[in-house]
Amino acid sequence: MADVSSDEYVQNGVTRRILLAGPRSFCAGVERAIEIVERALESRGAPVYVRKQIVHNVSVVDDLAGRGAVFVEELEEVPDGSTVVFSAHGVSPAVREEAEERGLDVIDGTCPLVAKVHAKARRYAARGDTVVLIGHAGHEEVEGTLGEAPESMVLVQTAEEVRELSMADPQVSYLTQTTLGVDETAEVVDALRERFPLLYEPPSEDICYATTNRQNALKAIIPEADLVLVVGSANSSNSVRLVELSRYAGTPAELIDTAEDIRPEWLEGVRTIGLTGGASAPPALVEGVVSALSAHGPVTVEEREIARETVYFDLPSAVRGDAPRPADGLSS
Structure with a gap:
């Protein structure tokens, strides 16, 4: 050319x-998270604190900040008695406990699909599995998921890291960050299958x-x-x-x-x-x-x-008010 x-x-x-x-x-999780902050501002007034970016987009964060949302890195920056929203990426149980101990008014903006991964982590760890989490180190979603069972989980990012694992426990399961590349994740999962022949695989994939x-x-x-x-x-x-x-x-x-x-x-x-x-x-x-x-x-x-998305997630009761929603939970 x-x-x-x-x-x-x-x-x-x-x-x-x-x-x-x-x-x-x-997507539905992002729309839900943004609406949660908007409704919190309407019902409680500014400021409403948000731990981390509610979603990872500069324009969205700047817009909400202009309307009274205050974005913080950690809960220690939130004044006692204030309203705080957890971002769509989820938080660890330790963060939830800290918020409860300080009496903060918590509104959970965690994407329901991320919450499902957290539930799997707790369930797999409770039955004695070593849980391999495929994800990117330092990502907020990964930090929250690892926090569900820190003693039972190990993080890998590549197939090479899987091959370097030295775990002897044959009871191994895996989970993935919800926003990974499908093809690259498949390579890591193939490496897990080869490394652990008795690998327990989740009944449905975690990539959203x-x-x-x-x-x-x-x-x-x-x-x-x-x-x-x-x-x-x-x-x-x-x-x-x-x-x-x-x-x-x-x-x-x-x-x-x-x-x-x-x-x-x-x-x-x-x-x-x-x-x-x-x-x-x-x-x-x-x-x-x-x-x-x-x-x-x-x-x-x-x-x-290539597809028509009709998924929606209901708002948490703390901000739902009287606004009608189609139904609770996930629909498609």
């Missing part, structure tokens, strides 16, 4: 194609539906794209996995928080752009990217939807 600059595209009237991956952007759907949707457009843009923040695990997925397939990809992050040189020689958003990226930011790209020359927009 000829190296055509953005200016030349504008001058020559070349039309770029934007392929929108679907599903993209907010939204992570899987967004990866599969991107896979459907990568072969046609010259460049992939992923809207999401750098600390968003599922967004970073989307970038890695594209690059692994041989298509250049860039992670951007907003349209302002787009560099004109990325667009040189590019005729087809794949566009998606991580599960914590507001849809409006993706729409803003489409508008920004049109400023670099004429575009056509085509959506490729």
Whole structure:
């Protein structure tokens, strides 16, 4: 393909194609977490404290902070008697105990799918398993899950780390962080099966539906794209996995928080752009990217939807009020 600059595209009237991956952007757990903070602000008034970022997106956090949410790293920063929301990534039992001891008004924003992983960790550890958690060290979700049974769990990130495990206990099970790359996780699970022939596998995978759907949707457009843009923040695990997925397939990809992050040189020689958003990226930011790209020359927009998401999660009773919700729990 000829190296055509953005200016030349504008001058020559070349039309770029934007392929929108679907599903993209907010998932049910993120929508629920954001609504929890919004309702807490409405019912209790500012400030409402939030331990860690409610979801991993700079724009979402900045918006809520402007409305009175105060984001803190640890509970020691929360004044006694205040309202505190736990982020969608979950917390360890030690954090819950600290909040209770201090009499804080706790609203739990943990994604129900993360809570299910926590429940499995407790159950597997209680029956005597050594539980291998596949995940990224330091991620808030991983820290919370490990905290459920710290004496019975071990963290691995790669297949190589699995092969280096020296555990003698044959009673081994595994769990995964909910926002991992599907293909890379499969490699780690295969290594576990080889290392532990009696490995107990969970009846259903822990990688959440939204992570899987967004990866599969991107896979459907990568072969046609010259460049992939992923809207999401750098600390968003599922967004970073989307970038890695594209690059692994041989298509250049860039992670951007907003349209302002787009560099004109990325667009040189590019005729087809794949566009998606991580599960914590507001849809409006993706729409803003489409508008920004049109400023670099004429575009056509085509959506490729591989699945329709109808999942919802009920709000916790602490902020539910009288607002109607379809039903408790998970539906799809």
